Amino acid sequence: MNKKYLIFQFFIILIFLGLGVMSAQQLIDPDRSNPYNRIFVDTDNFGSSYLEELEAGYPKLKTDSLKYAALNDLAYYTHTRDLNKALEFTRSGLKMVREKKNILWEGRFQITEGAILLRMEQLDTAFAILQDAKGKVKKQDLPHLFTQLGYVFERNGDIMRAADYALEAKRIGTELNDKRAIGQAYSDLSNLYWKYSDFDKGLEYGLMSVKFFEGRNLNDMEYDFVLYVVGNNLLSLKRYEEALRYFQHANSIGKRYGFYNNLCDINISLVDLYTDLNQYDEAESAGKEALKYAKLIDNDFLMMRSLLALGRLKYFQGKYNDAIHTLNKSLEVATPEFGDKFYLSQAYERLSRAYAKSHSYKKAIDAFGVYDSLKKLVFIENSNKRMSLLQTEFDLADKEITIQGMEERIKKQSSTQTLITIIAGLLLILLMVLYVTYENNKKKNILLEKQNEEKEFLLKEIHHRVKNNLGIVSSLLDLQAEKIKDPKIISAIEESRNRVYSMSMIHQKLYQGLNLSSIGMKEYLIDLSQHISDSYGGDGRISYNYDLEEMELDVDSAIPMGLIVNELLTNSFKHAFPKNVKGLISITCRHITESRILLEVGDNGIGLLEFDKEDDAGRGFGTQLIDLLIQQLDGSIMTINGLGTKTRMEFDLD
Template identity: 50%
Template sequence: MRTGSFTPVIICLLFLVSGHHALSQIIDFREENSYKKVFKQTDNFGPSYLDTLEMAYVQAPSDSLRLTILNDLSYYWHTRDLAKAYEFTQKGLREARELELPKWVGRFQITQGAILLRDEKLDSARIVLGMAMKRVDRDELPMLFTQLGYVAEREGDLAKAAEYAMRTLKLGEQLGDVHAQAQAYSDISNLFWKQKKFKKGLEQGLLAIELFESTGLNDLDYDFTLYVVGNNHLALGNTEEALKYFNHAISIGERYGFYNNLSDIYISLADLFGHTSELAKGEAAAFNAIRYSERLNNNFMLMRSWLALGKMQRLQGKYLSAIKSLEKSIEIATDDFGDAFFLSDAYQNLGKAYAGSHNYRQAYAAFEKYDELQKEVFTAEADERMSQIQTEFDVAEKDNTIQIQGMQIRKQQIIQTLGIVLIILLILYLVLIFKSARTNRRNSEKLRIQNEEKEFLLKEIHHRVKNNLEIVSSLLSLQADQILDPKVKSAMIKSQQRVHSMSMIHQRLYQGKSLSHIEMKDYFRNLGNYVIHSYGKEDLITLDCEMEPITVDIDHAIPIGLIVNELLSNALKYAFPDDRKGHIRISLYQRGSVLHLEVSDDGIGKDNGHGTEGTGFGTQLIALLTTQLDGEMDLVVDKGTSVSFNFQLTQAA
């Protein structure tokens, strides 16, 4: 046994090495509870926590504490470096056997099984975990069942993996182990995802997230569950939600050095960018996955990372590069790789890459292998067992619902007792509310009457403005009939049309539901027909309003109406000489804060002074109104004339 005399020296040394407050958060041998178990009692530390544990475990004041720290050190090194994880696990097993502590031998064997699993030694992992089952206590079996489930999953036996997840869940419920229950739901979510039952997978994954977050700790399994939920979201087409979960998982993985999870996440991130056609980002994510897999020295991750890269290269049309990457992925997956799910994915993409490079014979062979592997994954037995598990979940939820309802009934009885007292108080309170409500109702009625009066007055104002403008329009029309000079008469008619276009705005204001906005499609149609009729060309010219119904406030509607009036007049005067037939098209639509207007015709297409250039009043008026609306104008003359405008709606006219 070590004494406490070295504690201050060790504390100082560890503090200098870690460079932050992680040591005081994890280990302080001066306290009674000298070790706060990582990811069990605290997660308030950075990526150097493994260095802290490595330097501290040899100074632990008791065998039990030393083995506890050493086991955590062994387990969490397997997320970064399998060789170092092996090294510490062997130390732990040797010490536990020398001290003749069979339970500790079992605990280190569970850790050893997890490492063997990550190192693709599935048979060895199953054997070691089987030996551990005979040694550990019942409360450590959920962790053991979880690892056995992973072995079954890697071997492609999803039904057996699901059975282990259910055993973990039931045992977690019996032990009151929230983490074990969350882990089980997480594993079931992942299995549903592999079975392409994404809605069920998402449901179970979100339940796992809720349980993990109730512990208040970010750990390896919570990080993995974020990745699983992201996968289900991605499969359902919810790319934004998937990206949110992937980014959250990456932040946790980078903080604590979970290289295996980071490799997983970047593989899925590559798929996500493939869905969103951001192929360069997808390729970069795949290279990140390869980088973390190589640091971890994990062939399973490396195989999938090269698969992700091959997918991205294929989507970019780099078929030869894709073939090389996918063949490398398959080469890494040795004969005892076991996981037909990812191997089938590799052959499917290889077949597509060969087909893209016109090597159809090789493509056919790859697709044949894909079909063969798919039959291994999606067996009737696996599908039936997953359906049974879903049924068990539904039954469990109903049982929980019955228990919850019983608790609610008891609560209701208490509430009823209190309710009698509260009712008396409420009656008094309601009397006060009634008096207050009656007063408010009277005030509301007064306000309603006032609002109706104001609305009536506003409509009446618009009606009178419209009538006055019609009178002015009529006077201008009468005056024009008395004028012999063609130019002056034309100017008077145009002025009369401008006034009429404004009067139509006010007519729609008092006739419509809104007192501040105009529906422009119907307005353009009536204005256009009026102008065409005034020129006597209703049999020659057709008007098309190619637009969806759109409302515009009066401050924009009046200037836009005047602009359209000018352009219609110009088109009718100059674009269709000699009683030529034609079409005029008006279009108005909104994109964000920009209102786009276009008026075009299929006339002679020559700018004979009737366009937006020139020195006439109409041209000046259009330019002035465009500036007033903070707009931009564009003229195109080619087989007709097209004038378009972009107006900013954020500024008042």
Template identity: 50%
Template sequence: MIYSGNLILRLFFFGCFSLQGYGQIYDATRQDPYQKIFVETDDFDDSYLEQLLETLPLVKEDSIHFEILNDLAYYWHTRNLVKALEYTEMGLELTARDSNMLWNGHFQITRGAILLRQEKLDAAEGVLLEAEQKVDEKDLPLLYTQLGYVYERRGQLDRAADFAMKTLEIGEIYNNDWAKGMAYSDLSNLFWKQGKYEDGLKYGLQSLSYFEKREVVDLDYDFTLYIVGNNYLSLGQFDKALEYYLRSIEIGERYGFYNNLSDVYISLVELYAVLNNFSKAEEAGINAIKYAYLLDNAFMLMRSYLSVGELQTKNKNFDAAIENIKRSIEVATPRFGDGFFLGKTYKSLGLAYAGNEQYKEAYAAFSKYDSLNAVVFTAEADERIAQLETQFNVAQKENTIQLQQTRLSQQQSRQNLISLVAGLLFLTLTILLVSFFNNRKKNKLLSNQNREKEFLLKEIHHRVKNNLEIVSSLLALQTAQTSDPTVAHAMKESQNRVFSMSMIHRRLYQKEHLSSIEMKEYLKDLGDHILESFGEKDRIRIMYSMADLHLDVDTAVPIGLIVNELFTNSLKYAFPHSKNGEIYIRLSRETTGVLNLWVKDDGIGLKPQEVAKGTGFGKKLIKLLTRQLDGSMEITTNAGTQYLFRFKMHNSVKGESP
């Protein structure tokens, strides 16, 4: 199993969030208005950066403003390094102007992360060391993680491991699961680079367990899935590797983590090549290059071209392989700091040259690989990491001994409490039993009351429906006694308006839902009634292009009246001289909650200069109802008449739209 129980449920419902909407990241009415992204919530889609940008002008409090701006800058570095740096420089300028050194230090950490990924390792190290003097100790794990990456990129794996240890120590002091997870994640990656895949896998799975305790899916959890997949791949457990890679891709695509996506697709090239699935390997290589370009990251681009070149070598397409691996080396120089991957690139170039029988060039490439490999995998680095691993194991054993001593002490205390607990247990059980029977009586009473209320509510809707139908019948009688055709038409239209409302109340007491109306079925019944009342069922067809959609009564009634007016208008004016025709209707809801109503007929249309027919009451009614729903209306009159309404919904809307 990869995920903990609670996290499985949260991840399972990722797909559902796109239909149900996402939590609001900033709400000024809350006591804590900003829900910190990837700390307090991950309940959003890949538009969260746009949400943060829209939120910034609304925030008045400096600390929250800086926090949102820093999150905006930091998470833009997963998509576009140039834009991320723009927001970071803005934050540095604002915090310096306000003499807020704490937040200035936070922005420097973000700047260091960006410079690191722009291959400016010395500049990244400098700004991170400067930030170390400004931020609180509890904020150092993120800083030390970035410093560890700097030394890892330089090939100084022992120094990188030192910073992982520092991160773990602070995580233990503050009981920070993210820091502990990050430390083990970095160690997993370092052991993988050293070829110690069993240790790498052990630390990677330990890292995931800490991340999953937080129950928040973030950038580093996503990256660790990729690291664990790499260790499984190197151990030859290909199914497990693919499982972790695909999960990492799912998270990366959900939140727009282009850096992680490029990483995973690079590894997938190797995995699919090993499985001889070359078409998928080529597709993965294309995706790796795509995300590297989107991120504008030379490190990712270099490794992407390398993965494609290695695939072509395996396919014995040596000329293309040499070209792509050379391109990888061109991207990597002159300021590329990662001796590990650069050495790997020259090794792959040597293999491609050898396969192409260019042995002189192959020898030169292998010589370059040997020199780079000697710098990265030094005896001192290997010894230091071995020492650190021993420290980790010793620390874990000491923690286990201390934990056992604590448990013994607690056990003695528990024994002293057993007698008291045993004495209270019977009393407690007696009280619970009495409470249980009392609650059963209360629940039964509440159930009866709920049934009575439901019955009364249905009865109210039934009586309202009956009253409206009486009004409709009275209008029908009055219409039959009126000789003036204009008045008769007006009376019939009023009768249909009243009937459209009565249909809603009929549905409310006949269906299970007492507070919402299923609009597709309702509009079909309304359309059939209007066609029948005008005697046009054989000549006019109404086409409904919509999925099931539930709306509350306050929304359904105005929309029903609007549709009634539009249907009536089309039947009266759009199809003269007994012309056959069709009316089309679609009602849908956007993910933002906006309702779209579209009604069109294929009748004769209305010329711009043509004077509107009738009394104009229907047009006024439509405008009033549109304003009531906080909506807008657009009319198109060539090739028939088309109405498009957009309503900003403030009440709850249930169901799905197409």
């Protein structure tokens, strides 16, 4: 099982490292619209080298506020690796803002300075600086400030005062809807209840904190810490497998961002976990890791606790003399300014047991006496009542916030109901107006529909009469042709009759169709070609190949196109297939683009068509007519001669 967890942890670390390497976006870019992507606020998409990037980039920022923000972030997160360097960055920032007399940023840098100093065991100085910052910063900065003040009292062993500050931070965070502040407050309470040995309550608050941090979708140091705190409560409840999962998750985040302080905490707890499971080799390995990070950050508090965990391990291994040596070494690291009575009490309690096992009973009694006095300082008289009262205050604060929220919702609902009533009245009036308008429009529409039907009937009647009149003209031409003997004149009359027929077909299609303004060109061209074939006796001798697209054209476009096709087909029948030979005529009509049409007529006859006999100008009437019609359509024409003749035309239609 442990090997599986180690493999899982290894892959998690690889994924995080890969994400950090793949991150292409720089944290600081002065030429960008957002020059500084604030770490753990705007983004967490970076690797452990982010502090080096901040250190190199913050001087390039052009506005003071952005420069201060980047430097303050650099100082605060550097304390997770190097406390002295972090303090240098902070005091450099304080010098800058004091020269500019920027009180707000002076207060914010002081909060960072206090956070660093309390971790350097300078608790009184840290408290004074944090108190001074309180009157300089904005309300949104107070949850972070109260969190640091809570840590000062926690390190002094005053769990009650620490809890008071956590409660105040949570109250302000709730007012501001600051998920990070609320999550941090629940995290601190979880840790305090763990120290108070109320592990169920500690786990409850820890899981609530995890929920708030995960709602931010950002992995930061505080989220990493609460995972560790939840793991501690689970470990104390002997839920080892669950505790290990939380420790491993926290470990992967800590390694990605280089949170040495959190990594040391996690490995200290892993020493205890593996010790409880009698997995002493794993406990030894975790202890070495804890010592490594404590040395890297050069922090006596972490070093003392690492040795304390290793002393407990030696005790459970039965190596009592080694345990005594390691625990005494732990107490040597804890100087008189150490302050944290909770861990000092644990060290003396374990030392007392180790002395007893090695039969040094007087030393065991002395160590136990120190443990007992420290415990009384941490868990003062009536502390149970105080913790219960604290819990009541905490619950009441939640309920007050809930009640305030409900009152606000009731007010909003009341306002909403009034607004709805007004809107409903207006809607009723509007509906009445709309109903009257609808009835009037209905009457108008009936009248308009009747008028449209009458107009449509009249238009159809006009097209019908135009078609009939053109039919009469065609018949007159037939009668005239019967009285004439000259073949050329008869041919000319026949061509004119076909021209008239091509126009009459347009009007026939209009009054027979559903649309009085346009003609379906596919059906029209097929009917026209069949008529020309019948006129020249081409049935059974001349066949057609159609490539016709379904399209609707208006009368002004359809009539010229019909006359052009009529002329081209007439000349194909007259000249392309002499001596009654069989042949093929192809007709193409389709869109090239949305507004441009291709019209193409070709045959496989004897070659270039000899249009009407040339007139004095050297051009036949058919050629002149086609040119005029092409101009009317604003088109172009090209004749291709090869195996037959093909005439290609393109038109732009409105």
